[in-house]
Amino acid sequence: MATATFRFHGVLESFLARGHRGRAFDCACARAATLKNATEALGVPHTEVGRLLVNGGPATLPRSVRDGDAIEVFPFEPGAAATADAPLFLADAHLGGLARMLRMLGFDTLFDNAIQDLAILEIARRERRIVLTRDRELLKCREVMRGCFVHALKTEAQISEVAARYALGRQMQPFTLCLHCNLRLQEVGAGAAQEQVPGRILARYARFVRCPGCERIYWEGSHWEHMRKLLSATLDVEIDA
């Protein structure tokens, strides 16, 4: 056994037992435990660890815990998890509202309200998707290469949280994906939209797009205006109207 001192910072404290929050504490770790094993045994999934310091120097999750180590664990700074290409997501069965919002911003997001954990692990690995979930045990699975625990309960706070972590403001392409099917939308003229769209909408908006799967027509109406304001305020970025 190795006894180490741990200190978790920021939002990571919410995963800890109450007595471990807001302070450093000693913990006896299992023999040959890695930093991944030790932090997960204390409640923090490996996907949530942004940065690690051991005895003041940088370390990574596969490092072994040694007797007397002073371990500090930090969450991701805003934007620190950003990827070069637009990230792909897989939302678990409880995050349908968040999945629709991500699609509204143009981020390819799989969602199936009947999906099982094994399927989530398999699809995320195969398609290199970020698993979005409020199930911390799922994120502890070593098969999850990239995952994100969603702390907020309300959809609007959830999208702000995910957008901040992955700096989505830089990569979004609003109104390019169907909110229901996740398929790429195609431009249609007002003439083609005429049958499905009320006259007052046709008179007000110039641009219409259609999903090739469900054939729904979309336009940049009040829904989008609301989203634009929300994200502009949260991410402190200007989003074109």
Ligand SMILES: [Zn+2]
């Ligand atoms: Zn569709």
